[in-house]
Amino acid sequence: MAHLPVLSSPTGNGFALKNFDTYVTANEAVALGDCVQLSMSSDGIFTSCYLAGQDNAASTGASFANTLKRITKVGAFASVPGNTNTITALSGAQWTESSKTITKSAAFTNYTFTSASNDKVVITGGTNATVGIYTVAGKTSADAITLTASIGALADTQVDIAGNLGNGSASGLARIKVTGGTGATTGFYQVYIKISDDAISLDRTIGAGADGQSNIAFTLLDPKLEHGVFGIALEDASSGGQVKVRLHGVCKAFTRNTADAAIASMNLYAPVADGTLDSDAATYGINAKFVARAVGTALVSTTATRALRLVQFNGISGYGNYAGAN
Amino acid sequence: MSIHAKLAPGGLTYDVQNYDVDLTANAAFQKGEVVMCDIDSNTGRFVSCTAPSSASLGAVSSAICSDGVFGVVLSAVASGATAKVRIRGLVRAVTQSTSNTAWATDSIFIVKTGVTYNATSTTVVELDQGAGTVNQKWVARGMESIVSGMSTPQLRTLHFNGLEGFGRYGGTTS
Numbered sequence: 001m002a003h004l005p006v007l008s009s010p011t012g013n014g015f016a017l018k019n020f021d022t023y024v025t026a027n028e029a030v031a032l033g034d035c036v037q038l039s040m041s042s043d044g045i046f047t048s049c050y051l052a053g054q055d056n057a058a059s060t061g062a063s064f065a066n067t068l069k070r071i072t073k074v075g076a077f078a079s080v081p082g083n084t085n086t087i088t089a090l091s092g093a094q095w096t097e098s099s100k101t102i103t104k105s106a107a108f109t110n111y112t113f114t115s116a117s118n119d120k121v122v123i124t125g126g127t128n129a130t131v132g133i134y135t136v137a138g139k140t141s142a143d144a145i146t147l148t149a150s151i152g153a154l155a156d157t158q159v160d161i162a163g164n165l166g167n168g169s170a171s172g173l174a175r176i177k178v179t180g181g182t183g184a185t186t187g188f189y190q191v192y193i194k195i196s197d198d199a200i201s202l203d204r205t206i207g208a209g210a211d212g213q214s215n216i217a218f219t220l221l222d223p224k225l226e227h228g229v230f231g232i233a234l235e236d237a238s239s240g241g242q243v244k245v246r247l248h249g250v251c252k253a254f255t256r257n258t259a260d261a262a263i264a265s266m267n268l269y270a271p272v273a274d275g276t277l278d279s280d281a282a283t284y285g286i287n288a289k290f291v292a293r294a295v296g297t298a299l300v301s302t303t304a305t306r307a308l309r310l311v312q313f314n315g316i317s318g319y320g321n322y323a324g325a326n
Numbered sequence: 327m328s329i330h331a332k333l334a335p336g337g338l339t340y341d342v343q344n345y346d347v348d349l350t351a352n353a354a355f356q357k358g359e360v361v362m363c364d365i366d367s368n369t370g371r372f373v374s375c376t377a378p379s380s381a382s383l384g385a386v387s388s389a390i391c392s393d394g395v396f397g398v399v400l401s402a403v404a405s406g407a408t409a410k411v412r413i414r415g416l417v418r419a420v421t422q423s424t425s426n427t428a429w430a431t432d433s434i435f436i437v438k439t440g441v442t443y444n445a446t447s448t449t450v451v452e453l454d455q456g457a458g459t460v461n462q463k464w465v466a467r468g469m470e471s472i473v474s475g476m477s478t479p480q481l482r483t484l485h486f487n488g489l490e491g492f493g494r495y496g497g498t499t500s
Contacts, residue, residue: 013408014366014373015347250370261390265367266382268391281389290391295370312370314490319393323461323496325386 017312019249024049026237033254033308034233034275035291036245037225038315049245052230053221053273058179062218066211067131068122069202070195071176071218078197079220090121090163095129097156100137103144111165113139119166120192121147122201126161128154133192133201136165164201166193175273176202181216183209188221188274221273226287230271230315247315252308253292258283260304267294268319269311276306281322290319342485344415346400350374351409355399358420358481360437360449360465360488361411362394375399375409378449383437384463384494393463396437396488413488416469418481423453426477433468434492435484443479450479451486455495464492 025048030036036049062073093104102121113119119136123129130152137146145165155161178186190203210216231245232253257263258272258280269277270288277292278284292311347363352374355361362382363372372395381387382394397411398419420443423429436459438452451466453476466484 013348013350014371015363015413016369016371257390259389261388263390264392265365266392266394268393279390281386281391293365293392295365296367310370312365317490320384320463320491320494322386322391323494325389325460 017249017314019251020247021234021244021249022046022231022247023242023244024231026050026233026239026241026243028239029237030233030243030275031236032233033252035253035271035277035315036231036233036243036275037271038229038231038245038247040229046229049231049233049243051275052228052271053175053225053275058217058219060180060217061214062181062216063214064181064184064206064210064212064216066205066208068124069133069192069205070122070199071202071206071216072199074198076198077194077200077220080191080194080200090161090165092159093126093161093163094157094159095126095151095155095161097150097153100147100150101140101144102147102161105143107143108139108145108165109142111139111145113145120201121145121163121165122193122195123151123161123163125163126151126155127158128152129158129161130155164193164195166201175221176200177219177221177274178206179217179219181206181210182213183207183211184213184216185210225271225273225284226289226321228289230289230291232311232313232315246313248313250295250310250312253277253311253313254306255279255292255294255309255311256306257303260302262301263294263303263309265294265296268292269294270322274306277311279303281325284322286322286324288322290322291315293319342414342416344417345413346415347372347397347411347413348408349397349411351399351403351405351407352376354405355403355409356420356444356446356448357399357402358418359399359443360396360419360451361399361409362396363411363413363488365395375411378437378439380439383439383459384461385459386461391461393491394488396465398486398488412486415486417484417486419466419484419486420448420450420479421453421466421482421484422450422479423472423476425454427453428471428473428476429453429468430471431468434464435466435468436462436495437465441479448479451484459495460497462495464495467492 027050038046237243269292270284361375362378384393403409
């Protein structure tokens with residue numbers, strides 16, 4: 001296997017990865033420090049790039065329901081990971097206001113509570129219930145879960161509560177990028193719950209003004225990046241423009257640790273779907289391609305914030321794929 | 327541009343190209359020991375070498391994976407002196423199989439710390455990849471068939487790549 005060179009210092013002591021840069025066409029706007037994925041033309045030459053993880057086909061003509069933060073389009077979400085053990089279609093459940101409990105016999109048998117930051121329930125109907133997304137406080141039993149907030153005091157004792165239950169550890173890695181639509185704020189959104197192959201609920205609204213619109217455009221993002229040739233954009237570029245990309249060497253790149261754990265020198269990064277290098281294994285997941293190492297003194301706080309940090313980057317050969325925990 | 331592999335004169339095969347560097351030794355090392363290259367926190371350059379830490383081997387801890395860039399010391403060096411270190415290529419390195427398992431050409435190896443060699447605690451190239459080693463970085467391939475004395479650390483010939491490695495150990499199949 002051929003490798004790009006490493007570079008000895010002029011004094012003969014020490015070495016570094018030699019910088020290897022190229023120019024490609026940006027298929028979408030990218031910013032300095034973004035991790036990009038390179039596209040190969042039919043003659044085997046890398047000619048263009050896009051933000052890492054965004055090679056899936058774009059969709060248009062989806063509808064949006066603001067209250068449920070739900071995007072709907074027939075068949076558009078078949079590839080979004082969903083876990084039937086943790087996503088339960090609820091109907092005919094009972095609401096108890098005093099304990100903020102949803103009860104239905106055996107409805108939660110296969111559900112495992114992970115954390116309040118991950119686990120959400122979408123209330124879609126029920127007498128006097130306020131539809132929307134609520135946070136799960138915990139699982140009481142196979143028959144009951146508790147929420148952190150009321151779905152409506154007047155819904156107390158009603159037995160026709162309906163909704164969907166989701167667990168971020170199962171579907172939370174999926175992201176979409178909203179690219180257009182009346183009243184929609186473009187940007188990256190996380191999928192909280194896959195309702196079906198036709199519908200998902202997001203972590204937040206794409207805009208109240210988009211409610212009821214049916215021209216929402218979005219791109220499903222690859223939640224895990226296990227292959228591909230990656231680079232770091234060395235400059236801002238608009239869609240269709242030329243961008244200088246570092247494939248190999250030392251540079252600053254957008255990094256974070258989604259779990260807000262400390263990042264130390266030599267920690268390995270893998271790209272995730274918003275063009276960021278992440279050091280959190282729970283985020284990049286099994287088989288993700290390691291493409292960079294952290295360089296620098298320990299970063300002990302606010303590492304969940306996406307920021308430019310020094311890395312030693314190798315987007316071609318990489319540093320192996322993540323094989324999982326011991 | 328130099329590359330790690332080069333075509334043989336006939337053009338039908340290729341040779342592994344050695345890549346050696348000079349690094350300041352932060353401790354005394356024996357010939358064939360595995361060392362970890364220390365990175366300069368400001369420049370990203372590797373300027374010295376030290377004994378590998380357990381955290382550098384590649385196993386994940388608290389959802390964070392780290393590994394080191396390794397090399398093999400080509401001749402004994404005193405602490406503070408300049409060590410000649412092979413980062414990639416064919417090399418004689420201290421190698422063992424803790425379980426005394428025979429190996430053949432193309433067997434794959436990880437790094438193991440805390441092994442006694444010549445009465446000194448050192449870091450070697452290790453065949454065994456069992457419990458606790460999932461995700462560790464493969465750094466070498468065997469270049470010879472070894473059928474006896476595997477549990478005794480000795481200098482043996484390997485195809486080494488301590489920078490990119492040869493992938494990671496993914497565990498056993500069930």
